[in-house]
Each structure stands twice: as C-alpha cells, then as structure tokens.
Amino acid sequence: MPENTRNLRDLQVSPLGLGCMGMSFAYGPGDxxxxxxxxxxxxxxxxxxxxxxxxxxxxxxxxxxxxxxxTRRDEVRIATKFGIVMDENGQVTGIDASPAYAARSVDASLRRLGVDTIDLYYLHRVDSVTPIEETVAAMAEMVRAGKVRHLGLSEASATTLRRANAVHPISAVQTEWSIFSRDIEAEVLPAARELGIGVVPYSPLGRGLLTGAAAAAHDLADDDFRRTLPRWDAANLDANLALVQRIRAIADQVGGTPGQVALGWLLAQGTDVVPIPGTKRRSYLTENLGAVDISLSAEQLAELSSLTPAGDRYRDMGRVKGESVSA
Known part of the structure; x- marks a missing residue:
C-alpha cells in the first residue's frame, strides 16, 4: 500500500483499514x-x-x-465498539448505550485488547432509550480520562450525528456503503461532510457479493449469516451476479479484479472515506490492498454508480432477540 494517508477528522490512518469481524464472528469458522x-x-x-x-x-x-x-501497538490505530448486548451463547439481546454500560464496556475492551488507550471508540448502535447526548457525554469523559482518543458512531442518522457532534467532536461515522448499498448518500454523507466527520464504510464489497466469489447461497457455511440476507436469496442472487459481471468487465478494462474495482469506486468518493474491507485470509488482503492502485475514469465511475441490486439489505440498525447483527 502506498504511503499516502487519509484523515478521519484529526485521526490519520491508511486509505484502507482492515475489518476484523470475520476472524471471530458471522462468516463461518475461523482459523x-x-x-x-x-x-x-x-x-x-x-x-x-x-x-x-x-x-x-x-x-x-x-x-x-x-x-x-x-509487539505492534505503535504501528496501528485501534477502533472498537460497544452498545450491542449479547448473552453467554452469543445471541444479541438488545442495545445499551447508557453511561453506566459505556463505562463498563470501555474498561472491558481495554483489558481484552491489552492496551492503555483506544484510538477510536464507536457507539455500535444508537440506543432508542438513552439520548445520544448522554451517551456521547459519557464517551467524552473517556477521552478526558485518557482511555479513548477519538469518538465515532456506527449506523447513525444525520440528525443523530449533529446532536452527537454538538456534545463532543465525532471523528468518524461507520456505516454500510458500497456500490450496492447507497442509502448513506442521501442524508448521512452530506451531514458528515458538513460537520467534518470522516466516513468508514463497512462491507464495501457487499459482504462478498461484489467480488462474485460465491456463486450461490449454498456455497456458504451453515452458520454464515449471509444466508439470511435478501440479496443472497435465490430470487435475487442471479440478478445481482449479473451486475457483478458488469463490474468484472470494468475490472478487465483497468487490469484489476471486481473487488478492487468496488473498493476503487469507494476510494474515489472522497479523501474523507476510509473503507474497511474485512478478511481473514492473506490472499484476499493482498487483493484488497491492490485497490489503491486502481484508476477509474469518470465514465466507469458513473456506470458503477448506476448499478442497482435486487433485494434490500436487512435492517441493520440493532437487531435483537437472536437476529443477525454485523459490523
């Protein structure tokens, strides 16, 4: 990866981060x-x-x-999240963004990570009970205590971003964004840019769909949560894979892979955008990092922006009682 960097407000990071979720959760057994x-x-x-x-x-x-x-703490910036509550069996039971839960959560994450300070601490999902002002005020106390350096929100609305940023500067908003998931562009992205908040897209490869790596849902492990997603339903999958072929055609034109083109499209959306493609394998990591060298023309970017997938992404705003929650 080239030496260039991007800024999430005043947090300087590489153009691409690494989403680590799949190493321990949601995408089948890990190694x-x-x-x-x-x-x-x-x-x-x-x-x-x-x-x-x-x-x-x-x-x-x-x-x-x-x-x-x-051994490598000084080489990286660590982002972690709190707010989604799970039971001992790994089932989601609710959302808790109360100040008391936030205080317990940050201390627990610091212990598990073995670090003194978390570089970027996100509220994972907004709590419908706790006002965002109360949560962010509690997170701001963590900054003053030296436990956290920067604050972020995940899957927050434009209104929530404005309310939160009025309490303490928000450095990043993390949300699903890819060629196939564009809803951020209507309100959240403009608000983030108005406030100087960086954008961290998760699932920038459409949870693998944009790479064309899985030809059918039956190729997935039994415990792979993508089996629950509408875009992977048999009724939608063929149509979406046909769109991936259009991405592949552009990839052939620029000498890259469909995944690199999908990431290149996101990187081209602005220097305040830092995608975090997730992988648990070195081979995919190498491919993903090659996206920073992909150059797409205005015409190619426009064609990619015009692609509309079949099926909605699930309501990824804090699902509870055993339903899937990701990123």
Missing amino acids: RNESLATLNQAIDDGVTLLDTADMYGNGENERLLAEVLR
Whole structure:
C-alpha cells in the first residue's frame, strides 16, 4: 500500500483499514493462525486501522488482536465498539448505550485488547432509550480520562450525528456503503461532510457479493449469516451476479479484479472515506490492498454508480432477540 494517508477528522490512518469481524464472528469458522498471519501482514503492508468490536465473538476478536498488539501497538490505530448486548451463547439481546454500560464496556475492551488507550471508540448502535447526548457525554469523559482518543458512531442518522457532534467532536461515522448499498448518500454523507466527520464504510464489497466469489447461497457455511440476507436469496442472487459481471468487465478494462474495482469506486468518493474491507485470509488482503492502485475514469465511475441490486439489505440498525447483527 502506498504511503499516502487519509484523515478521519484529526485521526490519520491508511486509505484502507482492515475489518476484523470475520476472524471471530458471522462468516463461518475461523482459523486463528491464518487470522494472526493476516493481521501481521496487513501491518507489514501499511494498514494502520484495525477495526473490531466487543461483540465479535463475545470479546474473542479483541483478544485475538491483543496477540498482535503486544509487539505492534505503535504501528496501528485501534477502533472498537460497544452498545450491542449479547448473552453467554452469543445471541444479541438488545442495545445499551447508557453511561453506566459505556463505562463498563470501555474498561472491558481495554483489558481484552491489552492496551492503555483506544484510538477510536464507536457507539455500535444508537440506543432508542438513552439520548445520544448522554451517551456521547459519557464517551467524552473517556477521552478526558485518557482511555479513548477519538469518538465515532456506527449506523447513525444525520440528525443523530449533529446532536452527537454538538456534545463532543465525532471523528468518524461507520456505516454500510458500497456500490450496492447507497442509502448513506442521501442524508448521512452530506451531514458528515458538513460537520467534518470522516466516513468508514463497512462491507464495501457487499459482504462478498461484489467480488462474485460465491456463486450461490449454498456455497456458504451453515452458520454464515449471509444466508439470511435478501440479496443472497435465490430470487435475487442471479440478478445481482449479473451486475457483478458488469463490474468484472470494468475490472478487465483497468487490469484489476471486481473487488478492487468496488473498493476503487469507494476510494474515489472522497479523501474523507476510509473503507474497511474485512478478511481473514492473506490472499484476499493482498487483493484488497491492490485497490489503491486502481484508476477509474469518470465514465466507469458513473456506470458503477448506476448499478442497482435486487433485494434490500436487512435492517441493520440493532437487531435483537437472536437476529443477525454485523459490523
């Protein structure tokens, strides 16, 4: 990866981060050794933003990162999240953004990560009970205590961003954004830019759909949560894979892969955009990082922007009672 950097407000990071969720959660069984090798290679290749959350594997993902952070803490910026509550069986039971829960959560994440300070601390989902002002005020106390450096929100509306930023500067909003998921562009993206908040797209490869890697839902592991997503339904999958072929045609024109084109499209949306493609394998990591060298013409960007997938993304705003929650 080139030496250039991007800014999430005043947090400087590499153009692409690494989403670590799949190493411990949601995408079938993981391989601890390969995950650790992927984390180390990412840092070797210039990735400086590692993204995790306390709910990924019920804390296991943070513990996994701790193994790398013991010797490489100064080379990376760590982002983690709190607010989605899980039981001991790994089932989501609700959202809690209360100040008391926030205080317990940050201390628990610091212990699991084995660090003194979290670089970017997100509220994972907005709590419908706790006013966002109360949550952000509690998070601001963490900054003053030296436990956290920068604050973020995940899957927040434009109104919530404005209310939160009025309490304490918000450095980043994390939300799903890809060629196939464009709803951020109507209100959230303009608000973020109005306020100087960086944008961290998760699932920038459409949860793998934009790469064309899985030809059908039956190719997925039994516990892969994508089996629950509308865009992977049999009724929608063929239509979406046909769109991927159009991405592949552009990839052939620029000498890249469909995944690199999908990431290149996002990187071209602005220097305040830092996608965090997730992977647990070194081979995909290498491919993803090659996206920074992809150059797309105005015509190619326009064609990619015109693609409309079949099926909605699920309501990814804090699903509870055993339903899937990701990123």
